[in-house]
Amino acid sequence: MNIRENIRPGGRSARVQASVHKAVRDLLSTMDRGDVTIPLIAAEAGVTPSTIYRRWGDLQELLADVAVEHLRPDAPPKDTGSARTDLELWAEQYADEMASGPGRAMIRDVLSSTGxxxxxxxxxxxxxxxxxxAIAARAxxxxxxxxxxxxxxxxxxxxxxxxxxxxETPAAAGQVRLLVEKVLPER
Amino acid sequence: MNIRENIRPGGRSARVQASVHKAVRDLLSTMDRGDVTIPLIAAEAGVTPSTIYRRWGDLQELLADVAVEHLRPDAPPKDTGSARTDLELWAEQYADEMASGPGRAMIRDVLSSTGxxxxxxxxxxxxxxxxxxAIAARAxxxxxxxxxxxxxxxxxxxxxxxxxxxxETPAAAGQVRLLVEKVLPER
Structure with a gap:
């Protein structure tokens, strides 16, 4: 399935997708992931369950699609004036976001979509x-x-x-800086 | 739940676990993972479904437990006579096993056991x-x-x-050797 690529922005298909994605995010923010079902999502999004089954196949695929969309960065990495500090800041944010509860849940959704x-x-x-x-190009x-x-x-x-x-323990900021130092040694 | 640690080897609890694990492996070798259910596993293992629910909680936990058990190495890394070749051989085998179909399925099971x-x-x-x-001690x-x-x-x-x-593409043997070279540079 090639979902997003076939969607004309602003078209009916794009509106259905936006509405279903929003329904998933809203439901996940108020209830346990294990209790979220396709009929619930359909009711919340104002579409029929079969619309969801037809487009995404199953719940796991839909959750993975929403997670991938959420993991898409909404801005280029911050320009801090030097490649080292750009990379350090980006890597620390990446580590923080991915290690957070919502980050871990999204990684799990992405990795457990079978097939x-x-x-x-x-x-x-x-x-x-x-x-x-983007950081490399600025450098x-x-x-x-x-x-x-x-x-x-x-x-x-x-x-x-x-x-x-x-x-058990994700990398702390100090460890992230050591990793950066290893690929970009200080002169 | 602390499953394995509380099991007396050879006791009833250990026999139930061995029989349930074997049932899972047998079923997974002949049918789609999506079609495997706790009642099927219970029937194959000759236990009641409630025995499985009581000990593992849900199917995902049981699959993860079986996967972890399968990923437990059954022998120390091969002694090839030098630390470099020990590590190269171990890393190449690790990459091959984990990138294989069964390896990926086991990683997915391990990572998707929630909680x-x-x-x-x-x-x-x-x-x-x-x-x-073990490789480091031999070195x-x-x-x-x-x-x-x-x-x-x-x-x-x-x-x-x-x-x-x-x-998309897992590391080839040549790339694995480059990674080893990076942590253990040739003199």
Whole structure:
């Protein structure tokens, strides 16, 4: 299923999607995720359940779609005047957001959509890559050194995410700065 | 719930657990995960559904428990005669196993057990840490240099797992060796 790509902005399909996404977010903010069902979402969004089944297939796919949408950054990374501080600030925010309760729930939704997990998870990785590319492009404009974006993903983003998913204690700000220092050593 | 820790080996409780775990593995090998239910597992294991509900709470917890058990290594990492080749071989096997279809399904089960996700996922991370500690101890016996185990987790294990979960193409053997080279540079 190629959902968002086939949607004409402002068209009926886009309005249905916006309304269903909003219904999911509203319900998740007031009730347990385990109690949210497609009929409830449909009632809240003012559409029929079959509209939802037809477009998303099942609840897990819909939750993953909403989570991916929420994880899409709404602005470029803050320009702090230097590549090092840009990357440090971005990585600390990424670690904080992903380690938070809502962040963990969204990661779980994205990763547990069966079958298409790579597509949803790949989109999240794509957003991360775009943010890092924006920091790299600014570094280039300023004439600053900056590592390859894939190196930053392997050695800054991946350790942060691995500790959130598999370890008891997520990375603290000090550890995030050490990861940045490793890919962008101070002169 | 503290399941395994409270079980006397060979006791009734251990036999029930072994039988339920085996039933889950047998069912998963012949049918779609989405079609596996607690009543089916109970029938296959020769226990009542309420035995399963009482001990594991829900299907997701049981699947996560089975996955964690399966991810527990059954032998120390192979001794290849040097720390570098020990680590390379271990990391390549880890990448292969986790990127496989069954590996991905097990990671998904471990990560999607709500509420206790950290406990199940933390056990997996614990197994990985033990394997790396065994390689580090052998390196020490041989008088070889070896990085801190947490450094190996951050810069070898985490990138492998991140690419499996979030990227389209998992790390190839060549990339795994590059990650090892980074934490254990050749003289």
């Amino acid at each position: 298409t997990e790579t597509r949803n998870a790949g989109k999240c990785c794509g957003y991360t890559r775009e943010q890092l590319q 280039d404009d300023r004439g600053e050194a900056f590592p390859d974006v894939e190196t930053v993903i392997d050695h800054v983003v991946a350790p942060i995410m691995f500790r959130i998913l598999f370890d | 206790t996700e950290t406990r199940n996922a933390g056990k997996c991370c614990g197994y990985t840490r033990e394997q790396l500690q 020490d016996d041989r008088g070889e240099a070896f990085p801190d185990v947490e450094t190996v987790i951050d810069h070898v294990v985490a990138p492998i797992m991140f690419r499996i979960l979030f990227d």
